[in-house]
Amino acid sequence: MKKTIIKTVIITLVSIILAASLAAGITLAVSPKTIGKVFTKCGNYDSAAKLYESQYKKSESVADLIELVSVSIAAENDEMIAKYGDKLTVNYKGNMIKMTRDEEQFDNYSKATVEAYYKLGKKEDCVRVAFLSSGEYVEGNSLYYLFKLCDNKEDKDLAEEIYKYDKKNSNAVGEGKSDMQKKVKAYKEKYGF
Numbered sequence: 001m002k003k004t005i006i007k008t009v010i011i012t013l014v015s016i017i018l019a020a021s022l023a024a025g026i027t028l029a030v031s032p033k034t035i036g037k038v039f040t041k042c043g044n045y046d047s048a049a050k051l052y053e054s055q056y057k058k059s060e061s062v063a064d065l066i067e068l069v070s071v072s073i074a075a076e077n078d079e080m081i082a083k084y085g086d087k088l089t090v091n092y093k094g095n096m097i098k099m100t101r102d103e104e105q106f107d108n109y110s111k112a113t114v115e116a117y118y119k120l121g122k123k124e125d126c127v128r129v130a131f132l133s134s135g136e137y138v139e140g141n142s143l144y145y146l147f148k149l150c151d152n153k154e155d156k157d158l159a160e161e162i163y164k165y166d167k168k169n170s171n172a173v174g175e176g177k178s179d180m181q182k183k184v185k186a187y188k189e190k191y192g193f
Contacts, residue, residue, distance in 0.1 A: 033064065036071070045075035053080065062092050069109055078116040082125070085113030089133040089142070110134065110142035118149060118158070127161045131169065137176030144176075147183050159187035 036051035052068040069088050072080035089110040110133040117126035127146065134143035150158045166172070166184050173180055 033067070040071060045071055046077065049075045049077055049080055065092065073112050078119045081112055081116035082120055082122065085109055085116060086129055089113050090129055093133060107141045111145045114142045114146055115149070123158050123161045127165045131165055131172045135172070136174050137180035143173070156191045159191050160193050163188055163193060
């Protein structure tokens with residue numbers, strides 16, 4: 001009798017574990033974002049970012065891209081921030097602002113992307129994203145942030161990239177253009193390029 005009860009309990013437990021594993025596997029295959037939300041709530045942002053990346057690759061929707069960039073920022077994953085933040089802030093700028101109705105949030109994504117490229121040593125991309133995602137030199141946006149980053153780090157190479165980009169794309173900035181060009185001129189004089 002005891003053997004039968006123990007055997008039944010073991011079979012039941014194994015069945016429950018297999019059913020739960022199967023359900024999690026199916027959910028992971030069909031909607032990685034669902035499992036990603038669980039990981040996010042648990043604070044495991046690295047794993048969540050990878051799951052959101054899978055979801056974005058399946059759907060290619062701007063909404064999923066926004067979530068992917070948000071979780072990548074929380075995970076402090078500079079490679080993913082740079083890769084997907086670039087897409088979001090340069091390629092989908094208009095869609096993202098329409099969806100969120102929040103230009104400040106967009107600016108935060110842009111600044112995070114600029115910083116991620118900077119940390120990865122990709123200064124040319126850092127400058128490109130700042131210019132293309134902003135279009136103006138005003139306090140709070142990524143272009144303004146780029147100049148503050150350059151000043152704070154006293155980075156000659158970054159200053160030179162800014163100078164080269166501005167020289168090739170002199171019409172890339174509308175509002176604040178004269179203030180920005182004063183900064184560029186100051187870099188040229190300071191670093192001698």
